[in-house]
Amino acid sequence: MGTATGIIKALNSGIKHLAVKRFTLRYPEQKLKFVGDGYQFDPTTGVGIAGYKGRHMLFHDHCTGCQLCSIACEGVAEAIAMVKVQEEWKHNKKGIMPQIDYGKCVFCGLCVDACPFYALYMTNDYELSSFSKEALIYTPAQLQVKPNVQQDAELIFDDPRGAKHG
Template sequence: MNTATGFIKALESGTKHIVLKRFTLRYPEEKLKFVGDGYQFDPKKGVGIAGTRGRHILFHDKCTGCQLCAIACEGIAEAITMVKVDEQWKQNKKSIMPQIDYGKCVFCGLCVDACPFYALYMTNDYELSSFTKSHLIYTPSQLAVKPKYDGEVEIKIGSRGAYHG
């Protein structure tokens, strides 16, 4: 009889789920909502500010070309190289700024931790796919652009199960 009750319970549990709300996030139409603007770091306090670790954003007016981000990345992904930029900044005598290869980046965010001048943050944008490898290399001017991300969907827990909505 144990066998029969086991089957019946399984059947009941299975059929119950037919009427539950479906959990799937329909990705291209729906996108997840994230907590903040992205992962940031406060060098004075020495802790980060919670956020999604997506593509970087580089503030040209704060970057001093100190290479600390590139040094941090050297042992991890070797994704950051310092390149010459045409711009002239007072704080950046050598005119070098990081250029990030997203084909190599692992999005650990240790470069953001390494930056002492609030120049490098991470944003919510994670859709970086491209047709060629060379398109994955983001130059400093590309990194300066603030990406647009409009995710509105969150996990909600209702009476008919959890769902994305």
């Protein structure tokens, strides 16, 4: 009896999904278009500002080297290491800033939530592929560069049965 009901439920689910219109993005010619600057956290109100969680952006002049981003990442991915920076990049007394290994990062946003100085936020840049593991490690100097994100496709979620290409 249990096997028959399981088969009927599976068939019912499959038949329901046959009617849903599918869409395909022709990547890399077409890319998703995101609204806003990316995921940020407002420590004064304790609220996360909605946005896509892509590559991080670091503001050197706001970073104090407190290591809270690294501590927040410790139990999750251990992707953030605090590294010594050169004298011209030194904006805090400790002379250390976060370096992110995107080979380990799970893009959870806890590092952004932990930063009380607005020094770190996540951008809409999701194209981080490389041919080597070393190229996935972004230094504080690389994290300061604002990504050039060009988007030309948009997902519109106005249909309750799924997304359609707009």
